Amino acid sequence: MSKRKSRSPTPKPKRRPRGEIDRNYFFADVLIKTGAAVGVALGAIALYTPFTLRGAIEDGMYDYLAVMGMFGVIGMAAYLFGRHLRREATHWDFD
Numbered sequence: 001m002s003k004r005k006s007r008s009p010t011p012k013p014k015r016r017p018r019g020e021i022d023r024n025y026f027f028a029d030v031l032i033k034t035g036a037a038v039g040v041a042l043g044a045i046a047l048y049t050p051f052t053l054r055g056a057i058e059d060g061m062y063d064y065l066a067v068m069g070m071f072g073v074i075g076m077a078a079y080l081f082g083r084h085l086r087r088e089a090t091h092w093d094f095d
Helices: 018-048 053-058 062-090
Strands: none
Touching (some): 018 062, 053 062
8 A cells, every 4th residue: 555645735825914905905096096186187287288299399398298207107106006006905816
């Protein structure tokens, strides 16, 4: 008779504390909404300005472009980081 070989026990998945999950979910929601609000604000500003992107570059309005670009980067970063936190809060490794 052959003996059954014992396999190395797989580590049990550990659940994160409920407070950490709630905190990640809350901040994810805040960051997603902030990123979306920045995008809407930039869209409204872009619609309100009477010139195009090409015209701004030709006129040398680099400070305007830099401000709009930085707010765009901040909004996109907030939105993407919020999506990351939301996934961390709602995803389980052992589901």
